[in-house]
Amino acid sequence: xxxxxxxxxxxxxxxxxxxxxxxxxxxxxxxxxxxxxxxxxxxxxxxxxxxxxxxxxxxxxxxxxxxxxxxxxxxxxxxxxxxxxxxxxxxxxxxxxxxxxxxxxxxxxxxxxxxxxxxxxxxxxxxxxxxxxxxxxxxxxxxxxxxxxxxxxxxxxxxxxxxxxxxxxxxxxxxxxxxxxxxxxxxxxxxxxxxxxxxxxxxxxxxxxxxxxxxxxxxxxxxxxx
Amino acid sequence: xxxxxxxxxxxxxxxxxxxxxxxxxxxxxxxxxxxxxxxxxxxxxxxxxxxxxxxxxxxxxxxxxxxxxxxxxxxxxxxxxxxxxxxxxxxxxxxxxxxxxxxxxxxxxxxxxxxxxxxxxxxxxxxxxxxxxxxxxxxxxxxxxxxxxxxxxxxxxxxxxxxxxxxxxxxxxxxxxxxxxxxxxxxxxxxxxxxxxxxxxxxxxxxxxxxxxxxxxxxxxxxxxx
DNA sequence: CGCGCGGAAAATATCGACTTTTCCACGCGG
DNA sequence: CCGCGTGGAAAAGTCGATATTTTCCGCGCG
Numbered sequence: 263x264x265x266x267x268x269x270x271x272x273x274x275x276x277x278x279x280x281x282x283x284x285x286x287x288x289x290x291x292x293x294x295x296x297x298x299x300x301x302x303x304x305x306x307x308x309x310x311x312x313x314x315x316x317x318x319x320x321x322x323x324x325x326x327x328x329x330x331x332x333x334x335x336x337x338x339x340x341x342x343x344x345x346x347x348x349x350x351x352x353x354x355x356x357x358x359x360x361x362x363x364x365x366x367x368x369x370x371x372x373x374x375x376x377x378x379x380x381x382x383x384x385x386x387x388x389x390x391x392x393x394x395x396x397x398x399x400x401x402x403x404x405x406x407x408x409x410x411x412x413x414x415x416x417x418x419x420x421x422x423x424x425x426x427x428x429x430x431x432x433x434x435x436x437x438x439x440x441x442x443x444x445x446x447x448x449x450x451x452x453x454x455x456x457x458x459x460x461x462x463x464x465x466x467x468x469x470x471x472x473x474x475x476x477x478x479x480x481x482x483x484x485x486x487x488x
Numbered sequence: 489x490x491x492x493x494x495x496x497x498x499x500x501x502x503x504x505x506x507x508x509x510x511x512x513x514x515x516x517x518x519x520x521x522x523x524x525x526x527x528x529x530x531x532x533x534x535x536x537x538x539x540x541x542x543x544x545x546x547x548x549x550x551x552x553x554x555x556x557x558x559x560x561x562x563x564x565x566x567x568x569x570x571x572x573x574x575x576x577x578x579x580x581x582x583x584x585x586x587x588x589x590x591x592x593x594x595x596x597x598x599x600x601x602x603x604x605x606x607x608x609x610x611x612x613x614x615x616x617x618x619x620x621x622x623x624x625x626x627x628x629x630x631x632x633x634x635x636x637x638x639x640x641x642x643x644x645x646x647x648x649x650x651x652x653x654x655x656x657x658x659x660x661x662x663x664x665x666x667x668x669x670x671x672x673x674x675x676x677x678x679x680x681x682x683x684x685x686x687x688x689x690x691x692x693x694x695x696x697x698x699x700x701x702x703x704x705x706x707x708x709x710x711x712x713x714x
Numbered sequence: 715c716g717c718g719c720g721g722a723a724a725a726t727a728t729c730g731a732c733t734t735t736t737c738c739a740c741g742c743g744g
Numbered sequence: 745c746c747g748c749g750t751g752g753a754a755a756a757g758t759c760g761a762t763a764t765t766t767t768c769c770g771c772g773c774g
Binding site for chain 4: 729
Binding site for chain 1: 726
């Protein structure tokens with residue numbers, strides 16, 4: 263029994279890993295509000311584990327820019343601001359442009375197929391009411407870049423994705439995010455990528471981000487943010 | 489006494505911070521070889537502290553791409569490779585170009601003065617035998633970018649600097665690094681930055697990196713690396 | 715009435731020991 | 745002679761407790 267341990271909770275080996283994933287999910291989803299104090303003891307109870315895994319997980323999240331460490335005063339969820347949001351958007355554009363171009367240039371057939379598959383799964387989840395949509399959405403975006411032989415770059419992109427999506431959740435649980443025509447946008451990006459039209463794909467992707475960005479900026483101005 | 493705590497060892501508050509800085513220095517300086525196993529107990533002795541700060545420091549270093557975590561098998565110093573080195577160089581060029589341009593565009597007089605000061609100190613250290621040169625070299629490079637209002641970007645640049653300089657140490661303790669005309673290059677970059685000539689400054693900076701990169705790649709091919 | 719000082723309460727950071735997992739070498743069986 | 749399974753040692757991971765630091769609140773002094 264190796265992969266057959268998913269009884270109630272996914273149990274990836276170490277308690278640290280579990281705590282890391284759980285906390286990241288809580289922060290990204292906005293269940294832990296920006297600036298909120300992260301008390302070790304509280305989290306210890308909430309996640310049913312010891313203090314060491316919690317501390318380690320928080321350290322990891324610190325380097326992901328999702329948690330801030332205050333010298334001898336513990337941890338808190340990262341603050342949000344319009345400037346921070348803009349920076350994330352800008353960095354993401356720069357880095358994903360580069361990653362996407364390299365991915366398209368180097369991608370083989372296996373990449374292409376994995377990409378189509380990721381897109382299909384995402385579409386499927388969306389049509390069926392959005393259950394489990396979020397992880398698949400991220401999977402699709404990362405699948406676009408996956409063929410780039412640049413581990414650090416991909417890691418940065420993954421981090422920035424999480425930071426960015428956090429704002430979407432904060433803007434209102436992603437309510438009617440899908441109301442905009444993201445479906446079509448995703449489809450167009452997929453098509454361009456599969457056709458190896460790097461310029462087109464990149465332009466579409468950046469437009470996708472810029473548009474989502476303005477959309478969110480509008481929502482954020484309405485009080486969800488200082 | 490805020491900045492006056494450098495008696496024997498820098499003693500910044502927490503044991504975690506101390507362990508983090510010490511380990512990072514060891515890895516960057518190459519005293520811990522790439523791929524080397526990082527045994528908790530060994531480090532515990534070496535740094536005279538408990539296991540918790542060590543683990544936490546290693547977690548932080550993991551996110552800096554200086555340490556790799558192996559699921560239930562502990563930690564090891566990050567491996568090195570030509571591909572990894574190339575990626576660092578490439579990313580650094582992209583990100584520092586952007587950061588430098590924004591820094592030059594936004595920098596005020598205080599920034600200019602801090603920059604000149606950082607350069608002077610670095611020069612001074614180099615002339616006097618290179619004592620404490622490394623931290624000042626990093627300080628100068630970061631001072632160039634400091635006026636960019638982009639904390640995440642600057643953090644990435646700082647990380648990439650460390651990753652990059654690690655290769656220089658591995659290539660032979662930075663032996664005759666200064667034999668190349670870095671002094672003049674630094675001076676030219678400083679001048680261009682102070683004169684707010686973004687294009688020139690950026691071009692010089694990238695050339696600086698590219699040149700250092702080829703230089704190191706040459707050294708690394710000679711067996712210091714697989 | 716406001717400011718600053720002290721002491722109590724809480725939270726963090728750190729340590730030392732326990733539990734679980736992994737690694738390595740030895741010996742048995744094919 | 746080589747592969748496989750077993751057993752012991754070592755290391756990682758985790759837990760609970762302790763000590764140190766910070767924070768908060770009320771009291772007295774200016």
